[in-house]
Amino acid sequence: MTNQEAILQIRNVSKSYPNGVQALKDVSLTIPPGMYGLLGPNGAGKSTLMRILATLQDPDEGEILFDGMDVVKQKEELRKTLGYLPQEFGVYKGISAEKLLDHFAVLKGITNKSERKDVTEALLKQTNLWDVRKQKLGGYSGGMKQRFGVAVALIGNPKLMIVDEPTAGLDPAERVRFLNLLSELGENSAVILSTHIVEDVSELCTRMAIINKGEILLEAEPIASVKDLEGKIWRKISAKTELAALERNYQVISTKLLAGQTVVHFYSEEKPAPEFHPVQPDLEDVYFSTMSGFLGKVAQQKEREVLS
Secondary structure: OOHHHOOEEEEEEEEEOOOOOEEEEEEEEEEOOEEEEEEOOOOOOHHHHHHHHOOOOOOOEEEEEEOOEEOOOOHHHHHOOEEEEOOOOOOOOOOEHHHHHHHHHHHOOOOOHHHHHHHHHHHHHHOOOHHHOOOEHHHOOHHHHHHHHHHHHOOOOOOEEEEEOOOOOOOHHHHHHHHHHHHHHOOOOEEEEEEOOHHHHHHHOOEEEEEEOOEEEEEEOHHHHHHHOOOOEEEEEEOHHHHHHHHHHOOEEEEEEEOOEEEEEEEOOOOOOOOOEEOOOOHHHHHHHHHHOHHHHHHHHHHHHHHO
């Protein structure tokens, strides 16, 4: 399998749970090599899709292909080229990183002791854990545990990496180290980054999808989606007591407290009122505009213009 061939195709995938919750509704995506962001709030369906792609659950309907392999029907084949870092990654606290990584390498089929030693050494160095390889995992920080999880996921040089909410709970320095590591992985594999943190996608991903309530609302290049909002995002600093009236009269996409005042962002094709000021949009504006339904309308309009 070459890097150019490592394309993941998700076609019309749906999934419901016994409690009646429909976690995924007719999801279709094409994911090329590189970093791909799946962005959405908690409960949007991201983790369900990640578990299906990681062969831990089956969809009710739909088809998933990775380089021609049927992910649902050829689970064992896919697992040979899959790396998965789940949202909750448990470790054995009383064992060293070096010993546990060696154990996982055995489970992955690397039975030759010399080869296994080379693999574990290379992975510990790649994830910047070599100097603490003898330390027990119970003493690792959150960021170190996440990097150890990546080391485990990288055993066997996977061509598909699935990373679910990797930076939640990390301090700023650990987050930067972790994102730098993920960006390196995207050079050789298809890496799916599932997150509710807009900045993670903004800093890493060349393509993204926004998902909510099990449905894909937007699929785009982050840079292009930001450009589509130029001239359409406006800002006003207001008192909190004004907010209800603003939401009634204008298309409010987000509010943020700043020094005791409320900074409100609006979506509008034209200047809504004299006291509104234009804002250079960013991916957060794309996210909130999409979640509010405004950017979806823009995308549909562009599609109609292309077809007409």
